[in-house]
Amino acid sequence: MREFLKTKGFKMTPQRELIFRAFFEHGDHVSVDELYDKVRELDHTIGYSTVWRNLKLICKVGLAEEVNLGDGVTRYDRVTQVPHGHLFCTNCKKLIEFNVDQVVGLLAQVSRDHAFAPDSFKVEIHGLCAECSAKTEQIKNPEQVKS
Amino acid sequence: MREFLKTKGFKMTPQRELIFRAFFEHGDHVSVDELYDKVRELDHTIGYSTVWRNLKLICKVGLAEEVNLGDGVTRYDRVTQVPHGHLFCTNCKKLIEFNVDQVVGLLAQVSRDHAFAPDSFKVEIHGLCAECSAKTEQIKNPEQVKS
DNA sequence: CGACCATTGAAAACGATTTTCATTTTCAAT
DNA sequence: ATTGAAAATGAAAATCGTTTTCAATGGTCG
Ligand SMILES: [Mn+2]
Ligand SMILES: [Mn+2]
Ligand SMILES: [Zn+2]
Ligand SMILES: [Zn+2]
Numbered sequence: 001m002r003e004f005l006k007t008k009g010f011k012m013t014p015q016r017e018l019i020f021r022a023f024f025e026h027g028d029h030v031s032v033d034e035l036y037d038k039v040r041e042l043d044h045t046i047g048y049s050t051v052w053r054n055l056k057l058i059c060k061v062g063l064a065e066e067v068n069l070g071d072g073v074t075r076y077d078r079v080t081q082v083p084h085g086h087l088f089c090t091n092c093k094k095l096i097e098f099n100v101d102q103v104v105g106l107l108a109q110v111s112r113d114h115a116f117a118p119d120s121f122k123v124e125i126h127g128l129c130a131e132c133s134a135k136t137e138q139i140k141n142p143e144q145v146k147s
Numbered sequence: 148m149r150e151f152l153k154t155k156g157f158k159m160t161p162q163r164e165l166i167f168r169a170f171f172e173h174g175d176h177v178s179v180d181e182l183y184d185k186v187r188e189l190d191h192t193i194g195y196s197t198v199w200r201n202l203k204l205i206c207k208v209g210l211a212e213e214v215n216l217g218d219g220v221t222r223y224d225r226v227t228q229v230p231h232g233h234l235f236c237t238n239c240k241k242l243i244e245f246n247v248d249q250v251v252g253l254l255a256q257v258s259r260d261h262a263f264a265p266d267s268f269k270v271e272i273h274g275l276c277a278e279c280s281a282k283t284e285q286i287k288n289p290e291q292v293k294s
Numbered sequence: 295c296g297a298c299c300a301t302t303g304a305a306a307a308c309g310a311t312t313t314t315c316a317t318t319t320t321c322a323a324t
Numbered sequence: 325a326t327t328g329a330a331a332a333t334g335a336a337a338a339t340c341g342t343t344t345t346c347a348a349t350g351g352t353c354g
Contacts, residue, residue, distance in 0.1 A: 011300055011351055032341080047303035052342075070215040072311085073341070085254075087263050098257050103250055107232075107272055110245050115277035116234050124269040125254055130262035158320050158331055179311080194334035199311075219342085220310070 008061055015046050019054040023064070023076070029095050031073045069095075069124070085123035091132040155208055162193050166201040170211070170223070176242050178220045216242075216271070232270035238279040 001020060002012045010016075022038050023030065030038070036051045055076050058064045067075045069088050075095075083104060087096040100123050111118045128136060148167060149159045169185050170177065177185070183198045202223050205211045214222045216235050222242075230251060234243040247270050258265045275283060 006352090009300090013301065013351070015302070045303085049304080049343080050302055053301085066217065068215055068217040070213065085257070087258070087261055089263075090266065096261060096263070098261070103253055103270075106250055106253075107270070110232070111234070111272055111274070114234055114243060114245070115280070116236075116243070116272065116274055117280040118272045118274040119237065120273050122269065122271040122273065123250075123254070125258055125263065125265045126267050126269065127258070127263055127265040133262070133264040153321095156331090160319070160332060162333070192334085196312080196335080197333055200332080 005061070010057065010061075015043070015050050016054055016057075018043055018046065019051055020058065023055070023058060024078070027076070028078050029067070029075045031075050033073075035076070065120070070126075083121060085125070087125045087127075087129070089129035089132055090126055091128055091136075094129050096129070152208070157204065157208075162190070162197050163201055163204075165190055165193065166198055167205065170202070170205060171225070174223070175225050176214065176222045178222050180220075182223070212267070217273075230268060232272070234272045234274075234276070236276035236279055237273055238275055238283075241276050243276070 001017075005012060005016075019035070019039055022042070023035060026038060027035050032048070032052050032055060035055065036046075036048050039046050039051055055064070058076065059066060062079060064076045064078050067077045067086070069075065069086070071090075071093070083100055084097040085100040085103065087098060088094075089096075100121070103123055104121055107121050108118070110116075127133075148164075152159060152163075166182070166186055169189070170182060173185060174182050179195070179199050179202060182202065183193075183195050186193050186198055202211070205223065206213060209226060211223045211225050214224045214233070216222065216233070218240070230247055231244040232247040232250065234245060235241075236243075247268065250270055251268055254268050255265070257263075274280075
């Protein structure tokens with residue numbers, strides 16, 4: 001890691017080391033706030049802006065990407081070998097990943113059709129996860145015990 | 148329109164009339180700022196919050212949806228018969244729509260696989276449109292006239 | 295060891311969105 | 325037409341996640 005960053009002209013610092021570790025070990029889909037809290041447990045002197053800047057750095061060197069689910073906070077998603085889509089529960093904010101190989105095939109064709117040079121594909125399904133869906137069902141149809 | 152809103156318990160006002168008209172006649176994919184500017188040309192006394200609230204209202208009654216392209220501003224997209232995806236040029240911000248029938252088919256299956264109750268599917272391709280793509284090409288490979 | 299420049303932390307700035315509040319307007323019932 | 329309750333408006337302020345500023349610190353390399 002240190003070497004990887006050095007080749008890109010960045011320096012390694014204790015704070016950076018800690019933030020990178022925290023992100024890659026426990027941090028997928030974290031917001032700045034969430035990672036800040038995690039990192040603070042290990043070193044309560046680290047500043048918020050340092051966490052923010054290092055998350056941006058992780059993106060700049062291509063190890064993560066910002067994800068915007070439309071709820072006002074930016075999350076940071078590790079870049080993986082295979083691209084994936086997100087099932088986002090608007091109730092409990094759970095995020096489930098799924099394979100998008102087939103979808104990407106279709107979207108690549110769409111891009112070609114429009115002479116569009118794609119950088120990235122974003123595929124999201126918003127709705128209710130199994131658990132929240134079950135709960136809502138209950139609320140709408142309270143157990144009709146009476147005949 | 149007046150009747151449609153009345154049945155939902157909302158009142159009609161001159162401001163609302165103007166804002167709705169502006170949105171449905173010239174406003175697809177507008178931000179609040181953009182629609183505010185448009186509406187201001189017709190009535191320079193309308194307040195920003197009134198435009199904001201009425202865009203929210205248009206969404207609430209199901210005639211539009213918020214779109215978040217990750218550039219920090221919320222846009223408002225008319226709800227159409229057939230769902231569509233967006234090709235978003237990160238350079239010139241152009242937005243091109245495309246058919247997602249096939250994609251939605253795949254995503255519906257993904258939802259079923261996860262017992263997920265989908266509300267909406269979001270399909271975006273970020274990159275460079277044909278024009279911007281051509282320009283960038285030029286910059287990277289300036290006409291190599293010399294041998 | 296310096297010199298140089300990236301990095302840090304605290305605080306302030308930013309900017310889009312949302313809320314507040316006093317006032318005005320709509321609209322259904324008199 | 326008059327009235328009253330509820331909804332809507334406009335200006336201003338509040339909110340809140342993000343981003344910048346700036347002085348101080350610290351890493352890298354000769
Ligand atoms: Mn992910
Ligand atoms: Mn659209
Ligand atoms: Zn859920
Ligand atoms: Zn473009």
